[in-house]
Amino acid sequence: MLHVLAQQDPGELEAGLTAVGRGIVYGGAAIGPGIGIGLVVGNAITAMARQPEAAGMVRTTMFLGIAFTEALALFGFVLAFIISG
Amino acid sequence: MILGLEFPPISHLVEWPTLFGGDVFGVNKVVLLMWLSVAIVFGLFYAGTRQPKLVPTGVQNVAESAVEFVDEQIVLQTTGPDGRGYMPFLLTLFTFIFVCNIWELIPLVQMPVTARMALPMFMAIVVWFVYIITGIRHQGFFGYFKNAAIPPGVPKAILPLVAFIELLGILITRPFALAVRLFANLLAGHLLLVTFAVITQALFTTTIIGAALPLALLIFLMGFELLVAFLQAYIFTILAAVYIDSSLHPEH
Numbered sequence: 001m002l003h004v005l006a007q008q009d010p011g012e013l014e015a016g017l018t019a020v021g022r023g024i025v026y027g028g029a030a031i032g033p034g035i036g037i038g039l040v041v042g043n044a045i046t047a048m049a050r051q052p053e054a055a056g057m058v059r060t061t062m063f064l065g066i067a068f069t070e071a072l073a074l075f076g077f078v079l080a081f082i083i084s085g
Numbered sequence: 086m087i088l089g090l091e092f093p094p095i096s097h098l099v100e101w102p103t104l105f106g107g108d109v110f111g112v113n114k115v116v117l118l119m120w121l122s123v124a125i126v127f128g129l130f131y132a133g134t135r136q137p138k139l140v141p142t143g144v145q146n147v148a149e150s151a152v153e154f155v156d157e158q159i160v161l162q163t164t165g166p167d168g169r170g171y172m173p174f175l176l177t178l179f180t181f182i183f184v185c186n187i188w189e190l191i192p193l194v195q196m197p198v199t200a201r202m203a204l205p206m207f208m209a210i211v212v213w214f215v216y217i218i219t220g221i222r223h224q225g226f227f228g229y230f231k232n233a234a235i236p237p238g239v240p241k242a243i244l245p246l247v248a249f250i251e252l253l254g255i256l257i258t259r260p261f262a263l264a265v266r267l268f269a270n271l272l273a274g275h276l277l278l279v280t281f282a283v284i285t286q287a288l289f290t291t292t293i294i295g296a297a298l299p300l301a302l303l304i305f306l307m308g309f310e311l312l313v314a315f316l317q318a319y320i321f322t323i324l325a326a327v328y329i330d331s332s333l334h335p336e337h
Contacts, residue, residue: 060162064327067320071262074269081095 022080029076036069098279099200099272119198122184155179159323164330171329174215178208179322186314189275190307200271209264212325220332232335263324270317274310281306
């Protein structure tokens with residue numbers, strides 16, 4: 001195993017690690033916002049089902065909530081591109 | 086190389102060669118599209134309001150529904166009637182961003198202008214100036230920053246931390262997040278469409294039946310991206326309106 005690793009070209013290893021890092025950064029950044037958007041939309045749907053006459057107001061607030069939550073995932077997305085070997 | 090097909094590097098997908106002009110002021114496809122978007126938005130509202138009729142037809146219909154949407158769904162929902170003075174600004178933001186986004190889906194163009202950081206950042210900075218200046222005009226310089234930094238009902242012990250976070254949010258995080266949200270959404274959409282287009286093309290030359298699935302997904306994604314283009318314009322505008330509202334009406 002070790003001599004296989006030793007024969008590896010260091011540049012290739014670095015490129016591979018960069019790719020792994022990008023995956024981890026984006027994957028990690030997507031977990032929290034995924035849960036968050038689920039909570040926001042789920043509760044908004046509950047609110048709309050209970051009070052259909054307030055649906056317009058709930059929808060506006062829901063999009064605001066989504067926008068704030070989603071921003072974190074997008075930071076991760078951008079950061080994944082910024083990381084370079 | 087992904088799945089045995091040649092995927093172009095990211096820089097080939099969003100960077101275009103300079104057509105004319107110098108280093109800093111070089112004009113490429115994206116800049117041309119931005120100018121075209123400006124012309125389209127200007128033309129829409131110029132043609133729509135030049136000879137207004139009681140029963141709207143054609144272009145006037147489009148212009149009026151855009152105005153009505155921004156008025157009812159964005160201004161009245163966030164700032165209330167006080168914010169109607171900011172209506173032209175928000176309307177321009179909404180229509181301009183929407184036209185810039187929609188280039189993503191126009192055949193033979195297929196490049197969203199907002200997938201380059203320059204335009205979202207510039208618009209976010211404009212929004213930043215608008216809400217800071219509005220706040221200073223309505224609450225005074227110290228009043229605005231005092232109201233913004235010290236939310237009501239915060240215990241004294243953690244007040245310095247809260248004030249620091251709130252000020253950081255107003256001065257840096259808000260415009261940064263506003264710009265990155267628009268930019269990253271459109272860049273992600275562009276990459277998604279490119280990916281499926283590349284897969285379809287690669288499969289099309291070998292097996293036509295195999296290309297049917299990615300092609301169907303591509304068409305579905307284009308519909309999805311239409312939604313995203315609209316939603317991001319809406320979210321950018323409504324957040325600008327929310328920030329303006331926080332400058333107009335401080336929390337008590």
